[in-house]
Amino acid sequence: MSTTAEALRSAEAHSAHNYHPLPVVVATAEGAWMTDVEGRRFLDMLAGYSALNFGHGNRRLLDAAKAQLERVTLTSRAFHHDRFADFCSELAALCGKEMVLPMNTGAEAVETAVKTARKWGYEVKGVPDGQAKIVVAANNFHGRTTTIVSFSTDHEARDHYGPYTPGFEIVPYGDLTALAAAVTANTVAVLLEPIQGEAGVLVPPAGYLQGVRELTRERNVLFMADEIQSGLGRTGKTFACEHEDVVPDVYILGKALGGGVVPVSAVVADRDVLGVFRPGEHGSTFGGNPLACAVALEVIAMLRSGEHQQHAAELGDHLHRELNLLVGGGAVTAVRGRGLWAGVDIDPAHGTGREISERLMERGVLVKDTHGATIRIAPPLVISKEDLDWGLDQLREVLAAG
Known part of the structure; x- marks a missing residue:
């Protein structure tokens, strides 16, 4: 298995540069968590831009796929x-x-x-x-x-x-x-x-x-x-x-x-x-x-x-309550969204969206920036409240560090 550095060098050399991914190389994933080629775990707070609403390796979906493959x-x-x-x-x-x-x-x-x-x-x-x-x-x-x-x-x-x-x-x-x-x-x-x-x-x-x-x-x-x-x-x-x-x-x-x-x-x-x-x-x-x-x-x-919709609604209310507490504190200028989906605007004095995403990656949380100053939060709908709160704690600490 390649190291992160080796995989990144190979991708840089042989793939078209139509994306600018974060420098993490995922090897396995389950639920709301991903593990890289060196064994480090990351909380997925992007969910493949909503393609992974039901989490990584969802057993019901894998079983349906495996049965059909045969x-x-x-x-x-x-x-x-x-x-x-x-x-x-x-x-x-x-x-x-x-x-x-x-x-x-x-x-x-x-x-x-x-x-x-x-x-x-x-x-x-x-x-x-x-x-x-x-x-x-x-x-x-x-x-x-x-x-x-x-x-x-x-x-x-x-x-x-x-x-x-x-x-x-x-x-x-x-x-x-x-x-x-x-x-x-x-x-x-x-x-x-x-x-x-x-x-x-x-x-x-x-x-x-x-x-x-x-x-x-x-x-x-x-x-x-x-x-x-x-x-x-x-x-x-x-x-x-x-x-x-x-x-x-x-x-x-x-x-x-x-x-x-x-x-x-x-x-x-x-x-x-x-x-x-x-x-x-x-x-x-x-x-x-x-x-x-x-x-x-x-x-x-x-x-x-209806269970996934209900979970997204209930946990989404919690997500937005917590994120809105950050507005006005100097680092976050606005929060938008609905359910388990949020756009968080970062004050440029605290870094670009890309820089905040990289700092979160270093703390084991994966999000993605858009339009320079915004990070998007969209975890799998199967995420637990405990994991979501842990991810939000990392965001608070990154913002507090300035």
Whole structure:
């Protein structure tokens, strides 16, 4: 087994530098804890950007994967397999919708949602071909494909990848007036994150999602909610939209749907939306494969019990109470979030988000920075209160040390 230094040197030499990971090399993991190649343990307070909502090595998910591995792992969509129908029906029921279009990654699901909205706009709403518009929010993060970065306002994600895909209009997040002004007769969809994760865990103003739902319904426009990070228990409810009793036309799901075992994503909507597709018009060789369906079915079953949502809500209240006590003490300028998800803004006098993340790593806690001055806290939903409190103690000590 390589040492940390050896592994880091090899990665630096042979992998593209499209990430800037913390200098830790994980070898094993269980629950909310990870162990590096030299035996040091770390509390995972990031959970793979919500892909690991149910923790590392979750026994129910591993057992489901192992059982399926012995049977069949891939058929392609050229044939049916015996887990596909159950996956689609169970996920549709969880979302309160009628149909599912499975893909693999979150970005693929967003691309699929974009295609869905445009096709619906042309074939159902009657928008002239080639003129469909989709309204999105500034500071969004929906992935990094060429089309998706075309409507990003993050220069690191967007610059030098043009020419860009047209057909998107960007408005300020949380501004209903600007959104209403942007919606025209050719608008086919509004695409939003109910909580903006990469932007720093930004929660919109109260009533915003309800306003978006009312506006889109009045204007005959699809409301597409990107719940890839915010969904499947993270905020204390199955979907973040539920905090405002809102049901979008389209759910875009990923990350936690694969249980941290395999990549699984999906677009979920009613028949009048997803029914626009006909054979050959969209697809994925691996989308909805037997292994993915088996794991996702177990994820859905776990969510149906409600225990993970309840734990995230109760422990999330505790997390935010403790974090808000740090505001005004000099080191923390603001805290945002919902459930077991928080963005913590650090006073630059105490260090950058990266520097705070590195200091926490040295104390056995793993978080990740975003936009320079913010650290994100998003532990697995299975974390215990004792472990969470220990992690928060390390944060307090790092901040106190200045």
